Amino acid sequence: xxxxxxxxxxxxxxxxxxxxxxxxxxxxxxxxxxxxxxxxxxxxxxxxxxxxxxxxxxxxxxxxxxxxxxxxxxxxxxxxxxxxxxxxxxxxxxxxxxxxxxxxxxxxxxxxxxxxxxxxxxxxxxxxxxxxxxxxxxxxxxxxxxxxxxxxxxxxxxxxxxxxxxxxxxxxxxxxxxxxxxxxxxxxxxxxxxxxxxxxxxxxxxxxxxxxxxxxxxxxxxxxxxxxxxxxxxxxxxxxxxxxxxxxxxxxxxxxxxxxxxxxxxxxxxxxxxxxxxxxxxxxxxxxxxxxxxxxxxxxxxxxxxxxxxxxxxxxxxxxxxxxxxxxxxxxxxxxxxxxxxxxxxxxxxxxxxx
Numbered sequence: 001x002x003x004x005x006x007x008x009x010x011x012x013x014x015x016x017x018x019x020x021x022x023x024x025x026x027x028x029x030x031x032x033x034x035x036x037x038x039x040x041x042x043x044x045x046x047x048x049x050x051x052x053x054x055x056x057x058x059x060x061x062x063x064x065x066x067x068x069x070x071x072x073x074x075x076x077x078x079x080x081x082x083x084x085x086x087x088x089x090x091x092x093x094x095x096x097x098x099x100x101x102x103x104x105x106x107x108x109x110x111x112x113x114x115x116x117x118x119x120x121x122x123x124x125x126x127x128x129x130x131x132x133x134x135x136x137x138x139x140x141x142x143x144x145x146x147x148x149x150x151x152x153x154x155x156x157x158x159x160x161x162x163x164x165x166x167x168x169x170x171x172x173x174x175x176x177x178x179x180x181x182x183x184x185x186x187x188x189x190x191x192x193x194x195x196x197x198x199x200x201x202x203x204x205x206x207x208x209x210x211x212x213x214x215x216x217x218x219x220x221x222x223x224x225x226x227x228x229x230x231x232x233x234x235x236x237x238x239x240x241x242x243x244x245x246x247x248x249x250x251x252x253x254x255x256x257x258x259x260x261x262x263x264x265x266x267x268x269x270x271x272x273x274x275x276x277x278x279x280x281x282x283x284x285x286x287x288x289x290x291x292x293x294x295x296x297x298x299x300x301x302x303x304x305x306x307x308x309x310x311x312x313x314x315x316x317x318x319x320x321x322x323x324x325x326x327x328x329x330x331x332x333x334x335x336x337x338x339x340x341x342x343x344x345x346x347x348x349x350x351x352x353x354x355x
Contacts, residue, residue, distance in 0.1 A: 044061060044064070045059050046060040046061065046064070049073035049076065052091065054091065055298075057069050066265060067253065068253055072084040086102075086123055094288075096249055096251065096285045097247050097248060097250065098250055100245065100248060101245060102245065103242060103243045104221050104242055104243065105203045106221055107219065107221075109218050109220070116204060116206055116207075117205050118202060119202075119222075120202055122199070122200040125199070127199045128199070129199060129253070130253050131199060131250050132197040133194065133198055133224065133248060134197065138246050139191050139192060139194060139225060140222070140224060141224075141244075142191075142223075143188065144188075144218050145164065145165070145188065145218040146164075146166060146208045146209070146218065147207060147220050148162070148164075149164075149203065149204070149205050149220065150203070150205070151194060151202070152203070153196065153202070159194065159196045159198075160193065162190035162192040164186060164190040164220075165186060165187060166187065166188050205220050223244050225244040226244075229244065251285050252283055253281050254281060254283065255282065255283070255284060257274065263286060265284075266296050267298055267299050267301070268295065268300055269300065270289040270291075270302040271288055271289060271292075273287075289302065291305055291307075293305050304322075306322045307322060307326070308320035315341070317329075317343075317345065318331045319339070331345035334347060
């Protein structure tokens, strides 16, 4: 009887997976709006593609972006890195990240029990560019049966690995998944942290020949996926997609910060330069100073934060006064102490004068 491997029918990802992968970008404390307003001063530069903002230093037209940060707006609705190979879901200036739609590596299986299929993940457009996989933001995800998958770097050095095992149903003559609640437990699927920041990775798979089941490799799907996205899955019921979101870091390549923590790319007042610390090319990013937010890559892009409007982040249990680059928090009249903590202000004792 012919062996059937029914990975995608037996175990499915969640119904929100496809929808969540293309949701509009999430706003960050008004920074996107501030950046867009400042970028309006750039004549002839496209600053919106569908529902995705394109803040400087990114851009579509020549003269609108810094080297390596060009993007392509296709049909006015879909945004892609470079000349149109990797789809963009969100650009964050504050975090210096890009959220992309990353394709999977699919190994169809093999009748050869010694087969060791391999592939390449290059969602960051290859080595030497402006992008690397965001450190600690993504995980290795695999669906398969009795297979171990490897994420490898230079000289085939293993950077991350996990194994997925399954039982064999002799009656149905197919792999058996015990319960959807065991998702990512190592039964039919697995996940592992990725703690290296690279522009590309090798992907290998190794058949774990067990005592039951067919003596050949099952089909296997492998992703590098945003860990925050994966944790948002809430419902079973749809098939695996060929792409899931991943997060990249981006930076200004081939230049470093000056001794006074400045850079020609950091054009806003109240901004500073920070050198990249990974093993890639010499590079840096720009940040708004503490107490400011927005886009440090455009003039006047860093705007003062009104901390008094955000008591959850900047608690004040008394009188709050916004200042340039900060805020003051004082106890109400008649009280003294620390107004930044609950019950931190105490009534002042008034001495009684003898007549």
